[in-house]
Amino acid sequence: MRSNDQHQHPPFPEDVPTCPLFVIDYELIKARDEREMERLWDAGTTLGFWYLKNHGVSAEVGEMFDFGAETVALPLEEKLAYEQGDQGDSFGYKAAGSNVVDASGTRDITQFINVAADDAFAWPDQVRRSYPSSVSARMTSTIRPFVEKSWVVNDTLIDVFNEKLGLKPGRLAELHTKEEFSGSAVRVVYNPAVLRTEAIALSAHTDFGSLSFLHNRLGGLQVLPPGPKEWQYVKPIPGHAICNIGDALVILSGGILRSNIHRVVAPPGDQAAFERYSLVYFTRPANTVVLRALAEDSSMIAEAVESAPDPKRFDPGATALEWLTRRVRERRAANQKVSGPLVLRIGLTDLERMGMGRG
Ligand SMILES: O=C(O)CCC(=O)C(=O)O
């Protein structure tokens, strides 16, 4: 069954564990409302996930879902010609079965298409890579407008964190400059409607970059809140994006900002009968940015690093590009070691250590 028309699927069930999130009003953030900025800070430093309303991108989001369906409908042969491959490239098409979802090596059934923000801006030049025909067909009308607006939304939110972290104006913006290539990208994720409720579509992870701007119509996204709690669904709310912080901002802020573990399972209840699309815009630091806590730029960050039990987490010795490449590469099934137990890393933590390796 098709799910691309948001009015054609059953409602999110009321009887599943659901995580309440702050609802942040983007209009108030743009107006620099003190109370709203404080609420955004609370969201970013506690769970690291929040809803964003009044973001002004809804029309483009609808078009992007159509673009996702058009891409999935292309002949497999065409899609495979643009596969990301096993070297850690994050742009292009990802075929079903090319990633593992658990420590037993189970293959995923998720497809996605990632388009580099750099390519959207440079179009019709292809500065990072080439794409299937659905991308060329939609770049000017759909993808570039979505990327441009999403870029501004995420930058505006990152700017609030910049101020609250005691950084000089524009410090985080400098690290996310358009002047240099980055891993920033838009992704449409697709899952067919064949999942058992407990099946994993996207395994437990934290996002690799700085800030993700996510649009869901069907349930299936779950977060594991801090503490020994169970996985909780994030309920999609029409017109509300879901924003979450990624590892790069955790490292740069010395752990003051949080990237929370999440995963995608089958949509709950009657929604499970539907195929699921989701859409994310990932803001990531420029490729050459060295990921290290900005302790010299902020006494708050310096103190956070000093009092952290494991300060080395905030100096992983990698640039943003190296970090992204490594994280993408280690998910690919082809790169799993054939002997010994698999350890699926979840960014700054790892799956086995959390006792979820065979979950
Ligand atoms: O599909 C979703 O709801 C979440 C996708 C996600 O977490 C990701 O692509 O990093």
Ligand SMILES: [Fe+2]
């Ligand atoms: Fe994610």
